[in-house]
Amino acid sequence: MECVTTEIHGDLARVIIDNPPVNALGQAVRAGLLNAQKQISHRPEVKAVVLCCAGRSFVAGADIREFGKPPMAPFLPDVLAALESSPVPWVAAIHGTALGGGLELAMACHGRVASGSARMGLPEVNLGIIPGSGGTVRLPRLVPMADAIALVTGGKPVGAEQALASGLIDRLAEDDLIATAEALARELAAQGAPRPTLSRALISGAGIDWESEEAALRKRSRGAAAPLEALAALRFAATAAANDALAAERGRFLRLSASPEAAALRHIFFAERAAGKSLKSQGVVPADLSRVGVIGGGTMGAGIATALLVSGSEVHLIERDTSAAADAQGRVAETLAASVKRGAVAPDKADAALARLTTGDDCATLAGCPLVIEAVFEDMAVKQQVFARLDTVMPDDAVLASNTSYLDLNTLAGLTRDPSRILGLHFFAPAHVMKLLEVVRGDQTGARALATGAALARRLGKVAVVAGVCDGFIGNRIMSACRRECEFMLEEGALPQQIDAAMEGFGFAMGIFAVQDMSGLDIARAQRKAQAANRLSRERYAHIADRLCETGRLGRKTGKGWYEYSTGRATPDPEVERIITEESVRAGLTRRAFASDEIMARILRIMQAEGQALLKEGIAESAGDIDVVMVTGFGFPRHKGGPMHMAATGVISSTD
Ligand code: 3H9
Numbered sequence: 001m002e003c004v005t006t007e008i009h010g011d012l013a014r015v016i017i018d019n020p021p022v023n024a025l026g027q028a029v030r031a032g033l034l035n036a037q038k039q040i041s042h043r044p045e046v047k048a049v050v051l052c053c054a055g056r057s058f059v060a061g062a063d064i065r066e067f068g069k070p071p072m073a074p075f076l077p078d079v080l081a082a083l084e085s086s087p088v089p090w091v092a093a094i095h096g097t098a099l100g101g102g103l104e105l106a107m108a109c110h111g112r113v114a115s116g117s118a119r120m121g122l123p124e125v126n127l128g129i130i131p132g133s134g135g136t137v138r139l140p141r142l143v144p145m146a147d148a149i150a151l152v153t154g155g156k157p158v159g160a161e162q163a164l165a166s167g168l169i170d171r172l173a174e175d176d177l178i179a180t181a182e183a184l185a186r187e188l189a190a191q192g193a194p195r196p197t198l199s200r201a202l203i204s205g206a207g208i209d210w211e212s213e214e215a216a217l218r219k220r221s222r223g224a225a226a227p228l229e230a231l232a233a234l235r236f237a238a239t240a241a242a243n244d245a246l247a248a249e250r251g252r253f254l255r256l257s258a259s260p261e262a263a264a265l266r267h268i269f270f271a272e273r274a275a276g277k278s279l280k281s282q283g284v285v286p287a288d289l290s291r292v293g294v295i296g297g298g299t300m301g302a303g304i305a306t307a308l309l310v311s312g313s314e315v316h317l318i319e320r321d322t323s324a325a326a327d328a329q330g331r332v333a334e335t336l337a338a339s340v341k342r343g344a345v346a347p348d349k350a351d352a353a354l355a356r357l358t359t360g361d362d363c364a365t366l367a368g369c370p371l372v373i374e375a376v377f378e379d380m381a382v383k384q385q386v387f388a389r390l391d392t393v394m395p396d397d398a399v400l401a402s403n404t405s406y407l408d409l410n411t412l413a414g415l416t417r418d419p420s421r422i423l424g425l426h427f428f429a430p431a432h433v434m435k436l437l438e439v440v441r442g443d444q445t446g447a448r449a450l451a452t453g454a455a456l457a458r459r460l461g462k463v464a465v466v467a468g469v470c471d472g473f474i475g476n477r478i479m480s481a482c483r484r485e486c487e488f489m490l491e492e493g494a495l496p497q498q499i500d501a502a503m504e505g506f507g508f509a510m511g512i513f514a515v516q517d518m519s520g521l522d523i524a525r526a527q528r529k530a531q532a533a534n535r536l537s538r539e540r541y542a543h544i545a546d547r548l549c550e551t552g553r554l555g556r557k558t559g560k561g562w563y564e565y566s567t568g569r570a571t572p573d574p575e576v577e578r579i580i581t582e583e584s585v586r587a588g589l590t591r592r593a594f595a596s597d598e599i600m601a602r603i604l605r606i607m608q609a610e611g612q613a614l615l616k617e618g619i620a621e622s623a624g625d626i627d628v629v630m631v632t633g634f635g636f637p638r639h640k641g642g643p644m645h646m647a648a649t650g651v652i653s654s655t656d
Pocket of ligand 1: 022061062063076097099100101104123130133135270
């Protein structure tokens, strides 16, 4: 099957790319485009060309699977140069997404038309590279430099209306995309020889303060190189001749393509897409998600309800009494209002979402919900009560999920009539924002329940990672090992602020102690208490966190934790240092200095060791899944690819 075909309709040619799933610009497509251009040049009756795509999208970019392998001719810059210098105009008809090389292809055409729902962007920095086929050179010839900087360094796509306003596209297609593109193609043909984008003047970059752009971007990028390289490419393109800028851009692109950062980001790209695939089984139909029950309207339950409502589901939320139900409704309304304020949800969408929420205080009213998610207090007895009730009131085909973060799902499921319909859905707070969803597979969880977990993640725009049953599943188990190791380092001589600084320097959004202060030290304490019975007396145990809790230092909510917050900011506290030093003495350790490298090496080593254990025990299905959990759920820097990727590639080895 040809992946590029040409149809001649009178004086117009239509070139159609058909390369599922996303029309990526693999070698065959590049060759096909060049061939189409040649064919058309032998058809004097053709006055203009419309370039469009089959399937759900325009071109979503270069074929990422070809990256890191020897390049194969024809190269995209040469293909685009051939189209751009065509004697007849080419008009790109964009639907779905035009991303990366796909948008570069559209920009090399002489005109661009998009359907209203189309999205366009240059997401290369998300893959550790910069546009490699003229993106940084053609874009500032179509849109103002400030818009070009946002698109190229931020990597986020824009919608069709914004694209039209900035000049990225020429026309929005009201209904018929191809007819609109054909009309523009005819108009351009009537104007004589088409004008290549590269021959256009740059739209003024005056007023751009490149130095402060760079300083702000450096801070945002947290150690990733590609965004800064993208800015540097634009800065060069702002003054250089187009051909020099093209050559410089290509040089940067090729150099970055071979970088560890690009390899790490490609790894995460494919790991995210591979995650959760095992949840789907052929022929298994997931539960209908248009109406979902949620039990418990605390922070987590309200966040889960919000995510569901925004996705279009009706939600029936149950609390213990009508007053608690009213509070929960208020919490959801507040969460939605905050999402509107952040710009994450449009005001009318938020109103419609809230209108889909009903509340009650009796589980029997959940009977019409094909899926129920329990998010009550993290206590086995409380959860058992909830499941016992659900077992009696829910129809046999309802799927029942628990949002437990470390309780034994098998025990819960074992108390019900049909454990095959029970699964864990471990959301991360705030549940309407965080992209990670651990789908916990109990020993008896059945195919339909698992497929429902996958369908739910898809509907909510989350990444589903499968986890087996253990204390903390994948993410919390690794983080609790990491926390233990960090507390050992405190006993040996490090201070919380040094460990946090090392983690931030590595690229984490926040250090582990600052995070604990945010979420509350009592959570980990409850977990330590629950584990106490199984702890061996000779096992090393740091008492520092327990001592902080005993003195009421539970984190930000009590004004003090690992830091103190009287100024509103995390400030190191001599009281904490005193407790740490006393604990060093108790452990018989002589305090010594720690360098950031050693701190990070120990953190990585413990994450990798715990990850290996999770794989060995069959809790995690793949090393890629573990990396996805750490990157999407725990702030591990995406551009480093996750702890398991680092171990596999040896990019940063531990100190021994
Ligand atoms: C680039 O263009 C560089 C140029 O500047 C220079 C060149 C010289 N290649 O995400 P989905 C696969 S860099 C290969 O689940 P969605 C994906 O793996 C590129 N494969 O669907 C999955 O496969 P599978 C710049 C790709 O509807 C399937 O398609 N472009 C590519 O949720 C479906 O993907 C980007 O960074 C690709 N480019 O989202 C865009 N893209 O079924 C990256 C997807 O086997 N792609 N696949 O698991 C995306 O952002 C999303 O895939 C998209 C669709 C929004 C398009």
